[in-house]
Every structure is written in C-alpha cells, then in structure tokens.
Amino acid sequence: MVIPGPEQFINNPEYRVLVVAPSGRDAELTCKLLVDAGIVCVACSSVESACAQLSTPTGAVIIAEEALNPERVQRLAEIMERQPSWSDFPLILLTIPGVVSVSSVQRSQLRRPLGNVLLLERPIRPETLISTLMNALRARQRQFQLRDEMVQNLQAEQALRQSEKLAVAGRLAASITHEINNPLEAVTNLLYLIETCEELNTAKEYARLASEELKRVAEITAHTLNFHRQPIHPVMIEMPALIDSVLTLYRQKLKSSGISVERKYEHAPQILGMSGELRQLFANLVGNAADAMKQGGVLRIRVKSSSTASGGMPGVRVTVADSGCGIDPKNLRKIxxxxxxxxxxxxTGLGLWVSSSIVQKHDGRIQVKSCNKEGRCGTVFSVFLPINQAKPELLANAATEQIA
Ligand SMILES: Nc1ncnc2c1ncn2[C@@H]1O[C@H](COP(=O)(O)OP(=O)(O)O)[C@@H](O)[C@H]1O
Ligand SMILES: [Mg+2]
Structure with a gap:
C-alpha cells in the first residue's frame, strides 16, 4: 500500500473538510488556515447542513463542540453507524477550554457515540490543527484505498461470473445447432416428398409431419431465448418445468453421447427465485454430468419437496445423478x-463456483457425493432451495447487485 503524502490532499475534493463552527470567528479562521494549506474547505452553518453534505465523499469534519446538542449528536451518530465496512469517518472536535467540571463530563458522555473522534482543546496552535488534520486525512486515504480494492475485487468476480455464463452459452450453442439441424433436414426431405407425391392424402400427412418438425424448431429457439433472458425480479418457479427447459437444450448432446435420461418429478412447491440463474445452475450440473459420461450412461434427475435439515423452511430438492467417471476423493473438496x-x-473451472454462489444467494444448499471406484462409479449433486417467499427483496437485491 502506498503511504500517502500531503500533496495528494491538495485541491482534491474527495478530501474536502467540512467545518462547523457556528459562533465567533472560528469557522472563518479555520477555513483560512485550511485554504492556505491547499485543503478544499466547506464552511457549514450547522451540524444539520454538514450531515446533508456527508453523502458526497469527504475527508474529515471539524466541529466546534458548542455546535453539538443531544439531537445533533444522535443525527451524526446515525450517519456514522450507516457507514460502509471500509469507512471509519474522522471527526475533529474543537473542545470548550477549561478544567474538568460537571458540564465537561456531560459533554464527553454526549460525544461518545460518534466513533472516530479526535479532540483538540482550544486555543489551538495552527500547526497542531493542520498536523492532526493531515493524520486524519491519511487514515481516510487508507480507507478510500480499501474501498477501491473492494470494488476491484467485486468487478473481477463479476467478470469471472460473466465469462462462465458465456462459456455455458458457447457449449449450448453447439448442442442447439445440432438440435435445430435435425428437424430442418427432416423438413427438407418432407418437402421433396410432397413435391414428388401424387397422392393428396399422403402429401397432407407429409405436410403435417413437416409442421410438427417446425414446431420443434420454434420450441428450441424459444427455450434458447429464455435461457439468458434474466428477469430482474424473482419469479415463482415450477422446478420440473425449469429442469425440462434445460434438458431440451441438452437433448442432442446427451443423445449423441448415448446417455439416457430418467426423470422423477414428485409433487413439490413452487419457489421464488431468479429463473435465469437457476437455469444456469442446472445447466452446469447437467453439462458436468454429460462430460463425465462420454462413453454413455444414465442421467437421473429427481425433484421432490423437502425442508431444511432442522425441519424449518420448506422447499424443493433437486438431485442430479450420473453414472459417469466419478470424482477422485482428493479433488472432492476443490471442485x-x-x-x-x-x-x-x-x-473453465468456474461452473460449480458460480453454481454454489447462485445456491447461496437463494439461501439454499448444494452437496455432492461421488465414487470413482471401478464398477460403481457415479456422482450425485443434491440442491435444496427454500421457497423463499418471505424475502423477495433479498433476491431482488442479489439481482441488481449482479447487474451493477
Ligand atoms: N458430475 C461430475 N462427474 C465427475 N466430475 C465432476 C462432475 N461435476 C464436476 N466434476 C469435477 O469438478 C470439476 C469442476 O467443475 P466445474 O466447476 O463445472 O468446471 P469445469 O466443468 O469447467 O471443469 C470438473 O472439472 C470435474 O473434475
Ligand atoms: Mg462445468
């Protein structure tokens, strides 16, 4: 981390200092001192107007103690409490001079909830005020650096999530091309048969078959469009329908690898969730299962109603089981x-990482069991998703977070 130098605060609005000294010439003198030192300074006529200014980046606040009363301390304390985790806002308090008395003790109790407070007793030498302020601004700069690092980390994570989404889309594109190609070939053949057919009823039957095939193409394109179309609000989800829409897109890939699919859908409640993300989750699990069964096998998908281990929250459990190569026990913790x-x-190695964060966002759980011993290979992923109906805002926030 770079150690900040005072020149970085000069004329820098991010490090502006609010000065609240309503009586006497304190505000004027303090501001002059700061301006001479090159610090951007805003004189505020009251604590209330300083509070209003605090929504824009600020380096520190200098307050004359007589500007405070219990309500104003309360107001400031509320703002300090709402600070993000990286912030510990510095307040420099110019105290009322004098010996310890009942009122000075009361004043010290009054300012206790304000957090990071530096006390300077008046009269203050200009150098003391400036050096205290510079220390406060240095601490503030480290907080801003922490904020910037947090933003960068978040952006890097979002870029990774996005790249995994694109990888899923790429893998699906290959499967979908096959999927659409088959009915189109059938339609081309049927049109040729219609052209050369002399029997009206037979031609009608060919036309009916052709329109069935085209219906199938339309169904595939609709599913594809839906796949990455993410509504920004959570919606009620019928899990079997969502799983089927994922399977439709993987049908060709599964078929060409000799994988048969066994579905067992029991009655299960609808859950509130982000449909695009949940489709991505199950596409990851089905895609991994298909990759593990290159020589063919069985994919078993089960949906049933369930509840959390403590028996509390009802929800739905989906298990995706394959008879593939299994996972080496030493890798199980790393997947x-x-x-x-x-x-x-x-x-990409990002599929299960993204999948588990999607499950977490929905307050659910994902577990895995696997065996790679010859003769009884296979992997089962089990996902529990609670119905979540009591907290749509939580999921909606998660969605906006993803968009921002
Ligand atoms: N059903 C499965 N069968 C066998 N191995 C699996 C299965 N699912 C996941 N894995 C293992 O977990 C690893 C990580 O999976 P994932 O995060 O989806 O990344 P990727 O599929 O891009 O490798 C895979 O490379 C594979 O070794
Ligand atoms: Mg994967």
Missing part, C-alpha cells in the same frame, strides 16, 4: 473453488 478443472482447455 467448488474457482478455476479447479480436470478438463484442461475444455473446462
């Missing part, structure tokens, strides 16, 4: 970490 992949260039 949810970003960039862990055993697929070389074919994998």
């Amino acid at each position: 949810f970490e970003p960039f862990f992949s055993t697929k070389g260039n074919m994998g």
